[in-house]
Amino acid sequence: MTQPHRKVAVLCHSGAGGSGVVATELGLMVSAAGHEVHFVGNSMPFRLMGQQGGFRGPYFHQVSGFAYALFDQPYPELAAANTLTEVILEHGVELVHAHYAIPHATAANHARSITKKSRVITTLHGTDVTLVGAEPAFRHTTKHAIEHSDHVTAVSEFLAHQTRDIFGIEREIEVIHNFVDSDRFVRTPDPAVRARFAHPDEALIVHVSNFRPVKRVEDVVEVFARISSEIPARLLMIGDGPERARAFERARELGVIGRTQFLGSFPDVQTVLGISDLFLLPSSNESFGLAALEAMSCEVPVVASNAGGIPEVVEQGVTGFMSDVGDVDDMADKALRILRDRDVYLRMGQAARQTAMTRFHPRLIVPRYLAAYEETLRQTRALC
């Protein structure tokens, strides 16, 4: 049975963070499936840049800001709700998909009560619950946003449990894991690209994140320093954020700054993942670890912390290794086990790709979101 053509608004963070990446990749696929997709955000989501397909969309609507001297703080939720209201009314949007609880689910719920026209599906990504939502300053508003969305999804079992535990919420939370486009995130052993970052005999180690404290980027440098004291290696640090300077300083102190490159953020991270040998993700908490999955799709084994939802993505000893949070010695030992033995390295890389293809492929995950959209709209009609 063919699905009806739907009009969907997607509200997400624009910067280089996992929730914005998932929102964008999903929105592009929903659009490619023939639906009309309207992204709404403070600026264009970084992975949407250059991806818009012309007059059929997806479209991007910038949230209108208003700086007023009396307001000593910006009011992002109100501004997003207002722009969203305009988009719903102008384009006949039936469903808003809010990625991240605060301020997006609150803004989407707000726009729904203004317009009385659209439904709200909220996807919880991680720190919206574990960090922002758990913070007393946002606890009640986050809980309300989750309870009053028409449908709620979480990107891992871990996050669904955390949400229930932290807020005492009993409503259904559907777990829909993140996905990776395995056609784009693929091994591309281009010697010219690789030569830009490493000599042929060096192991190329990579970390991608938004360099927030939860990512423990200093641990990345610590692990790398231990690896590079044993074998020739280079480290690529991709992304940017508040802990970048600290990581840079640690690399200098440990004497590995000459073998470390801080590349900043860029959308086609797959080019670098496709020539890398090992991915490090030593986070103190991680609801899923999308960056690790993108690496796995490129046949890159992962060494990560055994935290949050990471064990739902990385299989211990099969697609990589996990260690206790902060145990940089163990992480380095495990990384060396992979990098010193070509058979282990190849076997893990292939298993990682296989996992990405068989458990986290868009053809498995995107239809689940489309089904959630239809179910949410069907229940709406039943309520009317």
Ligand code: GMT
């Ligand atoms: O913390 C980040 O890396 C960004 C954050 C976000 O919401 O933008 O990522 C969260 O969502 C990603 C996509 O669902 C998950 O893969 C990350 O694990 C999650 N981050 C944390 O839980 C720390």
